[in-house]
Amino acid sequence: MDQKLQMLLDTVRRLVRRGAYPNLSKVLAKSHPADIAHLFSYLVPKEQQILFNLIENTEMAASVLSELEHSTGAFLLEQIGRETITEVLQEMPYDDAVEIIRNLPEEIAEEILTTMQDEHSEEIEQLLQYAEDTAGGIMSTEIFSLREETTVQQAIADLQQAKDVEMVFYVYVTDAHGHLVGVMSLRQLLTVSPATQLKDVMVTDVINVRTDKDQEEVAQLVAKYNILAIPVVDEWNKLVGLITVDDVIDVMREEATEDIYKMAGASEEELLYGYKSFKVAQLRLPWLITNLFGGVITGYLMWQFKATLSEVIALITFIPVITGMGGNVGGQSATIVVRGFATGRIDLSSLRQVILKELRVGIIMGAVCGITVGLVALIWHGNPFLGLVVGLAMISAMTVAASMGALAPTFFKRVGIDPAIASSPFVQTANDITGILIYFGTATLFISHLH
Amino acid sequence: MDQKLQMLLDTVRRLVRRGAYPNLSKVLAKSHPADIAHLFSYLVPKEQQILFNLIENTEMAASVLSELEHSTGAFLLEQIGRETITEVLQEMPYDDAVEIIRNLPEEIAEEILTTMQDEHSEEIEQLLQYAEDTAGGIMSTEIFSLREETTVQQAIADLQQAKDVEMVFYVYVTDAHGHLVGVMSLRQLLTVSPATQLKDVMVTDVINVRTDKDQEEVAQLVAKYNILAIPVVDEWNKLVGLITVDDVIDVMREEATEDIYKMAGASEEELLYGYKSFKVAQLRLPWLITNLFGGVITGYLMWQFKATLSEVIALITFIPVITGMGGNVGGQSATIVVRGFATGRIDLSSLRQVILKELRVGIIMGAVCGITVGLVALIWHGNPFLGLVVGLAMISAMTVAASMGALAPTFFKRVGIDPAIASSPFVQTANDITGILIYFGTATLFISHLH
Numbered sequence: 001m002d003q004k005l006q007m008l009l010d011t012v013r014r015l016v017r018r019g020a021y022p023n024l025s026k027v028l029a030k031s032h033p034a035d036i037a038h039l040f041s042y043l044v045p046k047e048q049q050i051l052f053n054l055i056e057n058t059e060m061a062a063s064v065l066s067e068l069e070h071s072t073g074a075f076l077l078e079q080i081g082r083e084t085i086t087e088v089l090q091e092m093p094y095d096d097a098v099e100i101i102r103n104l105p106e107e108i109a110e111e112i113l114t115t116m117q118d119e120h121s122e123e124i125e126q127l128l129q130y131a132e133d134t135a136g137g138i139m140s141t142e143i144f145s146l147r148e149e150t151t152v153q154q155a156i157a158d159l160q161q162a163k164d165v166e167m168v169f170y171v172y173v174t175d176a177h178g179h180l181v182g183v184m185s186l187r188q189l190l191t192v193s194p195a196t197q198l199k200d201v202m203v204t205d206v207i208n209v210r211t212d213k214d215q216e217e218v219a220q221l222v223a224k225y226n227i228l229a230i231p232v233v234d235e236w237n238k239l240v241g242l243i244t245v246d247d248v249i250d251v252m253r254e255e256a257t258e259d260i261y262k263m264a265g266a267s268e269e270e271l272l273y274g275y276k277s278f279k280v281a282q283l284r285l286p287w288l289i290t291n292l293f294g295g296v297i298t299g300y301l302m303w304q305f306k307a308t309l310s311e312v313i314a315l316i317t318f319i320p321v322i323t324g325m326g327g328n329v330g331g332q333s334a335t336i337v338v339r340g341f342a343t344g345r346i347d348l349s350s351l352r353q354v355i356l357k358e359l360r361v362g363i364i365m366g367a368v369c370g371i372t373v374g375l376v377a378l379i380w381h382g383n384p385f386l387g388l389v390v391g392l393a394m395i396s397a398m399t400v401a402a403s404m405g406a407l408a409p410t411f412f413k414r415v416g417i418d419p420a421i422a423s424s425p426f427v428q429t430a431n432d433i434t435g436i437l438i439y440f441g442t443a444t445l446f447i448s449h450l451h
Numbered sequence: 452m453d454q455k456l457q458m459l460l461d462t463v464r465r466l467v468r469r470g471a472y473p474n475l476s477k478v479l480a481k482s483h484p485a486d487i488a489h490l491f492s493y494l495v496p497k498e499q500q501i502l503f504n505l506i507e508n509t510e511m512a513a514s515v516l517s518e519l520e521h522s523t524g525a526f527l528l529e530q531i532g533r534e535t536i537t538e539v540l541q542e543m544p545y546d547d548a549v550e551i552i553r554n555l556p557e558e559i560a561e562e563i564l565t566t567m568q569d570e571h572s573e574e575i576e577q578l579l580q581y582a583e584d585t586a587g588g589i590m591s592t593e594i595f596s597l598r599e600e601t602t603v604q605q606a607i608a609d610l611q612q613a614k615d616v617e618m619v620f621y622v623y624v625t626d627a628h629g630h631l632v633g634v635m636s637l638r639q640l641l642t643v644s645p646a647t648q649l650k651d652v653m654v655t656d657v658i659n660v661r662t663d664k665d666q667e668e669v670a671q672l673v674a675k676y677n678i679l680a681i682p683v684v685d686e687w688n689k690l691v692g693l694i695t696v697d698d699v700i701d702v703m704r705e706e707a708t709e710d711i712y713k714m715a716g717a718s719e720e721e722l723l724y725g726y727k728s729f730k731v732a733q734l735r736l737p738w739l740i741t742n743l744f745g746g747v748i749t750g751y752l753m754w755q756f757k758a759t760l761s762e763v764i765a766l767i768t769f770i771p772v773i774t775g776m777g778g779n780v781g782g783q784s785a786t787i788v789v790r791g792f793a794t795g796r797i798d799l800s801s802l803r804q805v806i807l808k809e810l811r812v813g814i815i816m817g818a819v820c821g822i823t824v825g826l827v828a829l830i831w832h833g834n835p836f837l838g839l840v841v842g843l844a845m846i847s848a849m850t851v852a853a854s855m856g857a858l859a860p861t862f863f864k865r866v867g868i869d870p871a872i873a874s875s876p877f878v879q880t881a882n883d884i885t886g887i888l889i890y891f892g893t894a895t896l897f898i899s900h901l902h
Contacts, residue, residue, distance in 0.1 A: 034675050160642050191611050224485050226697040245696050246677040256707035264786035277811035295772030303768045317754045321746030335715035360728035
């Protein structure tokens with residue numbers, strides 16, 4: 001937290017403690033909505049509620065709300081009267097209002113939509129039709145667009161009067177039927193003669209997305225073409241919305257966090273629960289229990305080799321390193337592939353090369369680690385055959401692990417399961433099992449030399 | 452890859468095969484630089500080289516180059532003549548040129564800087580002074596700024612003439628000494644009367660960063676305040692550069708990938724090496740070898756309990772599940788904390804709460820998993836004491852693992868080591884060791900009941 005925010009937090013806390021609400025109200029009115037929203041993450045629900053009620057300006061309240069984690073926003077709204085909710089939501093950009101409504105309990109959501117003015121509720125209900133993580137689900141419907149016959153002079157005049165349109169940088173141009181046909185930047189508008197019609201100067205090759213485009217792909221497009229906003233069209237190419245770069249930034253951060261959490265078997269959803277341990281535990285447990293049974297199966301396989309083991313108890317000393325290294329290497333390969341899918345760096349056409357590379361890398365690293373651990377075994381237990389068994393097992397286990405780590409996300413992507421969530425428990429269990437089988441298999445083969 | 456790009460790729464490959472270079476040249480001239488850059492990732496070096504040389508327009512070549520992975524860009528430049536390099540680099544925005552020069556072998560970089568026109572090389576050398584991952588290192592120096600006495604009319608006229616300034620959305624206002632004093636959006640400019648001076652209408656509270664600000668924090672600011680560009684000032688508050696949102700998107704993606712890779716013990720650097728397996732293996736091995744010795748230490752500890760083990764061989768069946776689950780839970784907690792640091796969601800003031808939460812979550816999940824695995828042990832080996840030992844060990848191991856997972860990144864952050872890279876091998880080894888000690892410690896305690 002930077003100093004400025006720390007000072008604001010201290011001030012706010014002091015004023016809340018003292019009950020100096022009029023002063024607090026003034027402090028809030030002077031702060032940036034994003035800063036107030038940031039403060040909320042350091043406050044307990046009671047303080048959040050007091051603070052939010054002290055924001056006098058409805059527009060300001062709406063801005064704060066759109067900057068909040070949407071779950072916190074939904075929680076706050078549940079605490080205040082239905083009328084106030086409706087008022088505040090009406091002040092917000094529709095796309096933000098929709099996200100908050102999605103997080104509200106269904107009955108409250110419906111009640112609010114009924115009390116809302118028709119013009120607003122219709123817009124919002126239409127947006128609610130789109131799936132949450134598609135272009136339609138995140139787009140804003142307040143677009144500044146003009147007809148292709150408009151003159152530049154008229155366009156500038158319209159622009160000066162446009163209200164409620166946040167962040168205009170491009171003017172989108174449509175034909176008589178609302179089809180997207182062109183685009184111009186604000187700056188281009190200023191550099192052509194006033195009498196020109198837009199259709200004569202506009203760029204006709206507009207990068208755009210359909211409403212059902214996945215939000216992650218939208219983000220990739222915006223990042224690739226370095227654009228500030230991307231227009232959204234329906235299936236008939238009619239302009240229906242706009243996704244601005246600030247929304248794209250949110251999407252990218254969200255998707256990255258989601259992937260990172262998923263790879264560790266956690267879920268971004270737990271951010272909604274803050275410090276509620278039981279809820280968080282509940283979210284993480286299914287993945288852990290899956291792993292637990294993987295571990296039990298591995299243990300069961302070891303049990304099958306108990307004769308070998310009780311003959312050569314030294315064998316147990318390398319179990320952790322062989323299963324552990326398999327897990328590490330498999331995890332690396334899986335991570336590279338999962339992240340590659342997410343950023344678009346790896347796709348089905350480059351996949352074969354990537355998998356072959358991971359296999360080669362696995363062999364090389366397996367050789368290095370196998371020789372290392374083989375030498376350790378030789379020196380420690382003074383038995384060259386033990387060194388050989390451990391080394392061979394390590395090389396094979398790591399090679400198999402690397403290939404499995406690269407193949408598993410591919411397989412899950414093909415069958416339509418999110419590779420980020422499925423890969424890790426699968427890869428880990430599969431690696432443990434093959435590691436153990438290879439290790440004890442080799443050991444049983446050389447058993448007469450291991451005594 | 453989308454259809455359009457697939458078609459372009461097919462066309463390009465066909466034309467390369469046929470040697471139809473003039474046609475290829477025409478196809479390239481009509482394509483978007485970002486699309487050409489994207490194509491490069493599917494081509495072998497030889498094809499990349501042919502293609503790049505066929506881009507006739509230097510400006511286009513510069514655009515393609517700035518869209519490429521910077522390593523691919525540096526590679527391509529090494530293949531073409533020094534003069535052409537210099538020409539192309541001079542056409543690029545300085546910030547992109549600087550990034551490419553940073554990736555070139557030092558002698559080539561110096562040679563280029565000497566041949567470059569002084570006006571360009573001076574700018575570039577100045578930018579090279581800033582550390583790569585700071586605001587100074589990523590900013591563009593082509594800023595559109597005006598003096599505070601300028602009238603709105605004059606400002607619009609200046610804007611119409613401004614060239615080489617990519618993506619103007621804000622006009623930055625400076626005083627006579629070049630200090631940043633205000634900002635106006637392009638749209639605001641259009642809505643005030645032409646004779647007004649900028650100082651009377653500008654917003655004076657400009658969000659800005661110092662040149663030495665970490666790029667990750669810059670990205671967090673831009674995301675937080677939903678701005679399209681952030682001005683960069685030196686230590687005397689003089690305006691020296693600008694970071695636009697498209698650079699921020701690159702930074703965010705880069706940092707997310709870096710964190711994800713690091714947590715798995717890989718490095719983003721390996722993307723530079725493509726399919727070169729030895730280089731990639733070299734990058735991943737140090738982390739693996741660290742883990743390897745962690746595994747050997749765990750094995751050594753198990754060896755200390757060989758008496759217990761050879762008495763009750765059934766104990767081995769739960770080693771994988773106990774060390775495995777510790778690793779999973781520790782990994783989850785570490786991931787939550789590392790990602791929290793990266794996104795700014797967790798900072799030192801909220802850390803205590805987070806660690807306590809992870810501890811509670813660890814206890815809850817430990818209890819659930821402990822009971823589950825205890826029952827498995829009881830049913831499988833028919834010994835209630837074995838169930839008790841396994842269950843107790845699981846609960847303690849998971850609780851310790853969760854706390855260690857949350858504490859390790861905190862510790863590494865405090866001592867200035869990147870938590871993303873250090874946490875995993877440390878947490879894993881520490882968890883394995885405590886898991887084994889707790890497990891065999893408990894087992895030794897109950898040994899008389901375990902037969």
